[in-house]
Amino acid sequence: MTDPVPTRVGPAGGARAARIMPPVRRGGGQPRPDFFIPGAPKSGTSSMYEYLRQHPEIYLPSLKEPRHFCPDQDSGSDRDGLFFVRDRDEYLALYAGVRGEKRIGDASVQYLYSRVAAERIREFNPDARFIVMLRNPVHMAYSLHGQRLAGGGEDIEDFGEALEAEADRREGRRLPKV
Known part of the structure; x- marks a missing residue:
């Protein structure tokens, strides 16, 4: 099933919106993210995450940074203070609360620095989009x-x-x- 893209989204119109964010493809499977928020430290990713979590048509899990697609950033130690959801089933379980939201996201900033995250995300969802947060x-x-x-x-x-x-x-x- 494909959710329709609105015919008009802001001043750009629906045609542009469809190119930026293609319709969500939903099969009978488990909900999965269709957009990702990588970013530099102190660049507003936490604020963006909180703003988007308030939107009724967007789902972001309570765990802001699952860091699932960047094993090259994982030291394997809990001493560095970073938490990584390594198991795919555990990662998908973060999205069990999806209740018809039109967009589903993952806000793991480490994807920006990972050498493998982009390819792993593409394999996971070829239609995924990114909101990249940068700062001087x-x-x-x-x-x-x-x-x-x-x-x-x-x-x-x-x-x-x-x-x-x-x-x-x-x-x-x-x-x-x-």
């Missing part, structure tokens, strides 16, 4: 530094000094005392 890298770095200071993952308060410490930190020296 300098602004992102300042924001990320502030977040890590507040969260205890950074101990050098001066941004310039912390940036200079990066080469040493990659070598295992001058690591934050957390």
Whole structure:
């Protein structure tokens, strides 16, 4: 079964909307995502996720970042603080709450950095679309530094000094005392 695309969506009209987001194909199978939100840190992905979750025709699971399609970003350890839904059935179970929403999404930012996510997503859903969230890298770095200071993952308060410490930190020296 195919959900119809509205004949007019905003000022662009229905023809453009159909090219941007083709109709959702629904068979008798389990609901699965048809759009993905990869992005850079501190670029608004969490806000976009929350805004879209409020829309009555969009379904996003309560787990914002299942990270299912980027095993190359998975360290295999829980110590890095990242959670990965590795099993396909567990991933699809995140979408068991779909109740007729027209769009279904996955907001895993790590897909942007993965070398394999795009191909795995294409194999999973060839009609998938992406909302890619980006930010000026300098602004992102300042924001990320502030977040890590507040969260205890950074101990050098001066941004310039912390940036200079990066080469040493990659070598295992001058690591934050957390």
